[in-house]
Amino acid sequence: MDPLKIDTVKLSPDGSALVIIDQTLLPNRVEYLSLTRTEDIFEAIRSLRVRGAPAIGVAAGFGAYLAAKYAPDEEIEERFYAACDDLAGARPTAVNLFYALNRMKKAMERLSGNVPSAVREGLRAEAQAIMDEDIAISRAIGRHGLALLRPGMGILTHCNAGTLATAKYGTALAPVYAALEAGMEGLRVYCDETRPLLQGARLSAFEMLSAGVDTTLLCDNMASSLMKEGKVDIIFVGCDRVAANGDAANKIGTSAVAILAKHYGIPFYVCAPSSTIDMSLTSGTEIPIEHRAPEEVTELWYEHRMAPEGVKVYNPAFDVTDAELITGIISEHGIAEAPYGPAFRGWGL
Numbered sequence: 001m002d003p004l005k006i007d008t009v010k011l012s013p014d015g016s017a018l019v020i021i022d023q024t025l026l027p028n029r030v031e032y033l034s035l036t037r038t039e040d041i042f043e044a045i046r047s048l049r050v051r052g053a054p055a056i057g058v059a060a061g062f063g064a065y066l067a068a069k070y071a072p073d074e075e076i077e078e079r080f081y082a083a084c085d086d087l088a089g090a091r092p093t094a095v096n097l098f099y100a101l102n103r104m105k106k107a108m109e110r111l112s113g114n115v116p117s118a119v120r121e122g123l124r125a126e127a128q129a130i131m132d133e134d135i136a137i138s139r140a141i142g143r144h145g146l147a148l149l150r151p152g153m154g155i156l157t158h159c160n161a162g163t164l165a166t167a168k169y170g171t172a173l174a175p176v177y178a179a180l181e182a183g184m185e186g187l188r189v190y191c192d193e194t195r196p197l198l199q200g201a202r203l204s205a206f207e208m209l210s211a212g213v214d215t216t217l218l219c220d221n222m223a224s225s226l227m228k229e230g231k232v233d234i235i236f237v238g239c240d241r242v243a244a245n246g247d248a249a250n251k252i253g254t255s256a257v258a259i260l261a262k263h264y265g266i267p268f269y270v271c272a273p274s275s276t277i278d279m280s281l282t283s284g285t286e287i288p289i290e291h292r293a294p295e296e297v298t299e300l301w302y303e304h305r306m307a308p309e310g311v312k313v314y315n316p317a318f319d320v321t322d323a324e325l326i327t328g329i330i331s332e333h334g335i336a337e338a339p340y341g342p343a344f345r346g347w348g349l
């Protein structure tokens, strides 16, 4: 299956439902869900049926629209704002969720006072614009990243920042799709398994293999060994929120990869839409980090529980990579290098 033919997240053609591929079932089952109710969209985001920072934002945008669509005429605004509040509580780290909901709220401010059909149509158009822009941005990130690639290179990635994490193409894997399109040969992609939720094994490896790429899966603790053997030429990762100084939060384990990359002298790039850059935060210490259920570590994927009852579990879903470990941040505007503050301001942020 061509991964670019997968619709990660979209509005159904008749505009009646959010349609997502259920990522908790991949790679073994390909099933789509049609969701209309805010509580179901909230659940889908929280339980990672739809996941990846940009995809979460797109889903939330459509979720806010659907709340207005199904509200009685006299309650459109009330139900819309309540849905925005609810959806904002689904996950804390990816700023794209709040970016999309803020855009929807601004659209509602502009539309308020119009007849209900015009309000609903305006909200649908705004949510669709968020999705369409995401696709264009991912393609631009792919073009910029492609400039760093040469035939035969080994690319390491962590978690999944591919087409499944965005409306299409992805961020960290977008340069690989761009390379395929350009006919570049011999790329090797290494996917960190990404404990505990296995986005690398289940999603990135699935995507890359399906795209016909030479793909190798490794456990997270094998990355150092792979780098030492000289197999990794460049690292691309995605990102959930970047602070104004360039500190970047991404899936737990990313900062360890960056530290190893520095040790072995391997370039480490963070790929993200500029909307992922949160200029209101001076450094990464201010980025809220989601902590998830202990069972993801002790039980999930195992036939039997694999940890003693009663043990305390540390399960942050994200960590922050210090800006000094990042070779460059690739957005739709190009590749920024340290110092990141001035570079981001040069992008109009």
Ligand code: MRU
Residues within 6 Å of the ligand: 048, 051, 052, 053, 054, 094, 158, 159, 160, 161, 162, 165, 166, 170, 171, 172, 199, 237, 238, 239, 240, 250, 251, 252, 317
């Ligand atoms: O918990 P997840 O699977 O939503 O985490 C996803 C990541 O960490 C991605 O790398 C990030 O959202 C960037 S997606 C283009």
